Amino acid sequence: MPVPPPPLGRSALHPGAFTGTGVVVTGGGTGLGRAIAVEFARLGADVAVLSRKDEHLRAGLAALAEFPGTATAHPCDIRDPDRIAAALDAVEEAFGGRPRVLVNNAAANFPAAAEEMSPNAWRTVVDITLNGTFLCAREFARRHLAADTPATIINVGASYAWTGGPGFAHSAAAKAGVKNLTESLAVEWGPYGITVNGLVPGMFPHRDMTADIRGNLDRAHDKDDRQPVGRVGSPHELGWAATFLASPYAGFISGHTLVVDGANWQRRTLTNPPVVPVREQLGLGPH
Numbered sequence: 546m547p548v549p550p551p552p553l554g555r556s557a558l559h560p561g562a563f564t565g566t567g568v569v570v571t572g573g574g575t576g577l578g579r580a581i582a583v584e585f586a587r588l589g590a591d592v593a594v595l596s597r598k599d600e601h602l603r604a605g606l607a608a609l610a611e612f613p614g615t616a617t618a619h620p621c622d623i624r625d626p627d628r629i630a631a632a633l634d635a636v637e638e639a640f641g642g643r644p645r646v647l648v649n650n651a652a653a654n655f656p657a658a659a660e661e662m663s664p665n666a667w668r669t670v671v672d673i674t675l676n677g678t679f680l681c682a683r684e685f686a687r688r689h690l691a692a693d694t695p696a697t698i699i700n701v702g703a704s705y706a707w708t709g710g711p712g713f714a715h716s717a718a719a720k721a722g723v724k725n726l727t728e729s730l731a732v733e734w735g736p737y738g739i740t741v742n743g744l745v746p747g748m749f750p751h752r753d754m755t756a757d758i759r760g761n762l763d764r765a766h767d768k769d770d771r772q773p774v775g776r777v778g779s780p781h782e783l784g785w786a787a788t789f790l791a792s793p794y795a796g797f798i799s800g801h802t803l804v805v806d807g808a809n810w811q812r813r814t815l816t817n818p819p820v821v822p823v824r825e826q827l828g829l830g831p832h
């Protein structure tokens with residue numbers, strides 16, 4: 546029997562747990578990033594959203610408006626190291642100090658058969674998802690290393706980092722890189738008080754999902770009975786996991802990637818369903 550989550554608005558951490566703490570969420574104006582940003586704000590954090598599009602920056606600010614901490618939004622393409630540095634300068638100015646938490650949530654993805662993916666399509670997804678994550682982590686950590694201050698980085702991943710992602714080969718390869726990067730950085734920066742963890746969402750339907758991803762998942766997506774625990778996730782549950790990982794109660798957790806998906810990615814059956822070629826799954830014609 547599915548057990549519903551506590552409602553939006555509740556929290557396991559005490560009210561004000563992040564008061565005076567600065568948090569940066571890349572891609573925090575939409576979907577899961579916004580849900581993560583909101584859960585930090587609910588606990589008193591000052592929250593900065595980094596994103597390319599104006600409408601997303603505005604959506605992030607609107608979602609954060611009801612909370613007491615500072616909310617700020619900065620245009621930034623995470624592929625560009627200079628723009629990341631400029632955005633973090635602006636965040637520090639808005640907060641009056643360095644943010645302690647970075648959530649690398651921004652990513653790029655679209656379904657495509659591998660043989661039809663252009664070199665630029667591959668490069669674009671890897672550049673945003675893996676390189677962007679590295680560049681943000683590097684700029685954020687450099688500032689803390691120079692100042693000798695503790696910090697926490699959370700890299701949002703995907704479970705096909707472990708399994709491969711037919712139909713999403715670029716994103717799956719990039720997310721495998723993100724998981725591996727998380728492990729390297731946790732060891733490199735641990736001695737300086739910086740923890741680095743991964744956070745993997747499972748099925749969390751939300752209104753901002755891109756049309757092509759939603760279109761390809763709609764056939765089986767929002768169906769609670771496709772999940773081992775009997776329901777899909779609510780985005781605020783991912784926010785709770787992020788706030789826990791950034792809290793002092795998770796201070797001894799580093800280099801770990803936490804999967805929040807109701808055990809969906811570990812499903813196995815004794816006799817597998819018939820193989821459906823990716824082209825067929827994506828509604829593409831024959832080669």
Ligand SMILES: CCCCC/C=C/C(=O)SCCNC(=O)CCNC(=O)[C@H](O)C(C)(C)COP(=O)(O)OP(=O)(O)OC[C@H]1O[C@@H](n2cnc3c(N)ncnc32)[C@H](O)[C@@H]1OP(=O)(O)O
Pocket residue numbers: 652653654655656657663664665666667669670703713716755757758762
């Ligand atoms: C099991 C389900 C998966 C669950 C796991 C993961 C989920 C996620 O990651 S969800 C995050 C999804 N969100 C986004 O992707 C954010 C918004 N998306 C974008 O901004 C674009 O989709 C972007 C990824 C393409 C990036 O935009 P931009 O830098 O502006 O890139 P271009 O438009 O210039 O395109 C570059 C290159 O990619 C080709 N391309 C774009 N879309 C598609 C497509 N749907 N199918 C095939 N190819 C595509 C585009 O044609 C360009 O290549 P060239 O034409 O060869 O230049």
Ligand SMILES: NC(=O)C1=CN([C@@H]2O[C@H](COP(=O)(O)OP(=O)(O)OC[C@H]3O[C@@H](n4cnc5c(N)ncnc54)[C@H](OP(=O)(O)O)[C@@H]3O)[C@@H](O)[C@H]2O)C=CC1
Pocket residue numbers: 571572573574575576577578595596597598599601602621622623624649650651652653654673677701702703704745746747748749753754755
């Ligand atoms: N939804 C799902 O089912 C799953 C999602 N995930 C992961 O969860 C995270 C959030 O996904 P979700 O909320 O669904 O996706 P969304 O499409 O809603 O959000 C992606 C965000 O990334 C931002 N972004 C994309 N490219 C850049 C860039 N170059 N520079 C700065 N920001 C950028 C976008 O804003 P803008 O366009 O303004 O730049 C957007 O806000 C991602 O890491 C995704 O891979 C993992 C597994 C499943």
